[in-house]
Amino acid sequence: MRMVDLIQRKRDGLTLSKEEINFIINGYTQGSIPDYQVAAWAMAIYFQGMNAQEIADLTMAMVQSGDVVDLTGIEGVKVDKHSTGGVGDTTTLVLGPLVAAVGVPVAKMSGRGLGHTGGTIDKLESIEGFHTEITKEQFIDIVNKYKVAVAGQSGNLTPADKKLYGLRDVTATVSSIPLIASSIMSKKIASGADAIVLDVKTGDGAFMKTIEGSRELAQTMVRIGQDVGRNTVAVISDMSQPLGFAVGNALEVKEAIDTLRGEGPEDLTELCLVLGAHMVHLAKRAETFEEAYNQLQSVLKSGEGIHKLKEFIAAQGGDSSIVDHPEKLPQANRQIEVKASLNGYIKSIQAESIGHIAMMLGAGRKTKEDPIDLAVGVVLKKKVGAPVKAGDVLAVLHVNGSADYSDIVNRTTQAFILTQEPVEPPTLIYDVIVE
């Protein structure tokens, strides 16, 4: 087989067989096929697309390029959740305990934040003593005992995806639906998921800016799931503003605690119930989505969810007293109010920009090596649809240090897009794709 012939076939709109896709992915992972040929092939895919069979074959070739986590030591159906990347997305910290409280195992591998999006591992590390570097045996043991554990990614998962994603990033081939869908699904499958719930974000802060694009990505991923034997459901949710109010590590832990107490932001609460209910339903702990939703609502009301959070924190070495005393979480030494300069209604809150502001304050990293400040971030005081008067507080910056923050304050004001016409609060969930 010659790579040049496969590039040509894809360029001309023909399909590649499973053997041919395996040849490319194996050769690329091992270094016998160079970057420039794979870059040309990715560009051919960008223009010609792939059919469902090719996408499934590409996904499984990437899964098999490295280690596959074996979770068979955990009883029950292992359902994983994945978000395509939001700002202030605290769902895992809420969902994990809620879903576990109804008896469904949550064995979550998670990452650190990079750029304008946060990572669950960083958020959890704002809890004194919390370890995410646990062995595979400890991980499985904790899930069997408490039904929930979160570990940092370890081992050599989907090296082909890592290499290909890096190459796509510098060859303008990231935004190809077959490549995005296979990239995301390969990582979930390699992490041991039997079933997958996807939260596909749509809007300004998301990968996919339009509903049509988001729906196509969701359908492609759900189809991969069907084709490779992993039940998959995709929820298309709004990213025309950050989720909840808090953006920043310790601030989001506090928000997750509030939410598990039933006192959280409405959008975050509802999205967690919906995503969680799909997880419980896919795990076959409920006959219908509605039954699963009701189960989660009742563990939220009864306090079993917050109890589960304490168990989960303690099981991974963390100080669970922060749940009753969130003031023990890292606190910034200064709060700066950001005020509206005009009257009007909030039309959108540029999520990506708020994510960048949190990063500039120190909550996120520009490069993988940057240190972060767990205490800092942004807390929104108004959301889309709210009427505002000049002088109203739009957001509060939690900062450490005595620098001049006027530039960041200006940027924050500009992230709030105001209009003179009344605005309806946005739809939270646009669609659910089950097949």
Ligand code: URA
């Ligand atoms: N996220 C991924 O993991 N892969 C992509 O290709 C795009 C977004």
Ligand code: CA
């Ligand atoms: Ca939030």
